[in-house]
Amino acid sequence: MSDDSPPNVLVVLTDQQRWDTVGAYGNPMELTPTVDAMADEGTLFEQTISPQPLCAPARASIQTGQYATDHGVWKNGIELPDAAHLLGRQFAEAGYDTGYIGKWHLATTGTDPVPPDAQAGYDYWRAADILEFTSHPEEGYVYNDNGERVDFDGYRVDAMTEHARMFLERDRDRPFFCVLSYLEPHHQNDMEAYVAPEGYADRYANPWVPPDLEGVPGDWYESLPDYYGICRRIDECVGDLLETLAGQGVRDDTIVVFTADHGSHFRTRNEEYKRSCHEGSVRVPLVATGPGFADCGRVSELTSLLDLPPTLLDAAGIDPPEEMAGRSLLSLLDDVPDDWRDEVFIQISESALGRALRTDRWTYGVYDPDAAGTNSPASERYRERYLYDLRADPYQRVNLVGHDDYAAVADELRERLADSIATVEGDRPTIEPATHQHF
Structure with a gap:
């Protein structure tokens, strides 16, 4: 890729993953060697906060760069309005090949396919609106961009990774923008349980307990082994995707971002897993590598997930639309602007x-x-x-x-x-x- 060619962009978005599951943030369980290596070679943002610690509102904020009261998805079960400033549409308009894989949660179609005009500018589509309703940890289905059902057997994280790999390996003569949206490590709703791949929970049967959970009533005691096992498998799959990029000869030309929509406090703060202003709910990992982010170390300033959309556009040479409330994080990688925020605003709903x-x-x-x-x-x-x-x-x-x-x-x-x-x-x-x- 020439110096003036736009980079590829791959965003790996997990669901309900605490920042402190990642070794680079201090977790001692060695769950995330791949993401830790990304942090070593790229940029780690130490204090990234979700603007709304709930699945649909946070994901809508990532697609829009807006607060929930602006984009309208202020609780689960509300459809994301179509708009020109949506992230997928911005990249598509700039000539990118766009792909979305996994959990959408921004339509109201339930187990039915999301129609093409509601796929927010993504051309390659292997997703379900509510993936936890169309699948279980070991089997299920998503839909393609034509609304056709695509079944899978095997662990769901692996299946979504395979769909992403197929997108990355497609023949193309333009850059790509891909969002891989795992449901994991979110619990399986109808099972009221976190489910790791076979044998993975056994590795973490004596888990490190985050200090905000220790000694506090909740379901962390029975959940952490599986939760950690899921995080480990996700990290392995991220490693597989990096190998795919390397095999395609585009690893150095691709921005890779790892983050989550919100965390989990394991029912220690309310009856939910999130939906509160506590660190377990709102603080998420954010690690970036590739063009613009190489060897930039650790950023200690307060950042918001709202900053991710304008950052990705900025890094790709696309002017972020004025509708986006966040700021490009690239401005933090040299000298911190004098007017950088000293607080992050959070909206709470449902609980x-x-x-x-x-x-x-x-x-x-x-x-x-x-x-x-x-x-x-x-x-x-x-x-x-x-x-x-x-x-x-x-x-x-x-x-x-x-x-x-x-x-x-x-x-x-x-x-x-x-x-x-x-x-x-x-x-x-x-x-x-x-x-x-x-x-």
């Missing part, structure tokens, strides 16, 4: 109607005590619910909200959060101080 700020030191969260999280995308009134000092309490074991000693901190964060809500959503809400302490 509660909430909002949060994640700064370098603090997590501050609010909710509407009188509203269900499934009935409305926003509120005019919130109440303080969470305040964590990440410097003193990185595992969020002590909730400081309502504590007199932290009233000044809460006052400042309350104003900053209200400002963020007004900037993103257009209306400035009332945020009521907590009336008692929470621990």
Whole structure:
């Protein structure tokens, strides 16, 4: 590839994968040697936060570069509106061969195929709207771009990887943009269980327990061996894809990104696996290699998944559309801009109607005590619910909200959060101080 040729782009998107499953972020289980090597040779973003820790809203944000209240998918079960600024359409318009494989979750077709006009600009399509309904860990089906059913046997991660490999090996005379969207390590809904490939959970029968989970009621004790086994298999499959790129002679010409839509707190913070402002829910891995990202080390600044779409476009020489709320992360790889953010804004739905700020030191969260999280995308009134000092309490074991000693901190964060809500959503809400302490 000549210096002025646009790069290929491969995005590997996992579902419900915590940042600390990756060795480069400190996991001691040796689950991710492939992604760790990517971090060594490329760029690792240390503090990447999901703008909405829920499957469909987060995935819509990746496709649009917008907050949930802007793209409209503020909870599961809402169709992503078609628009010219969608990531797949942007790459297709720029002449890229586009492919999408795996879990979509942005239509309302359920187990029926997503129609071609709702495939968001992706030409090669091997996906299902709700993949956990069309498949189980060892068998199932997706649909192709014509709506024809494509069955698979064997482990689902392997099957999706094979579909991606076939796309990467296609004859083409133009660059490609491919999103491989695994369902894993998300639990299988109708089984209420995480399911690793045969024999993989046994390797992690005595797992490292993340400190935010240790000693806290939840289902981490029975889930971690399988969860870790799934993460290991995903990493092996990413290695297979890198070998495929090398075999095609395009490894050095391809940007490869590894990330997740949100994390999992294993029902330690609410009755869900996510849907909260805690690190286990909102913090995700983000590792990039290839043109523009080689040998850039670790980036400590706060970043959002909203930054991923404009970053990919920027790296491909495509001007990000003005509808995208994030900023290209390429600007962090030389000198950090003076106006880079010092907070990430988070929207919460379904478990509660909430909002949060994640700064370098603090997590501050609010909710509407009188509203269900499934009935409305926003509120005019919130109440303080969470305040964590990440410097003193990185595992969020002590909730400081309502504590007199932290009233000044809460006052400042309350104003900053209200400002963020007004900037993103257009209306400035009332945020009521907590009336008692929470621990």
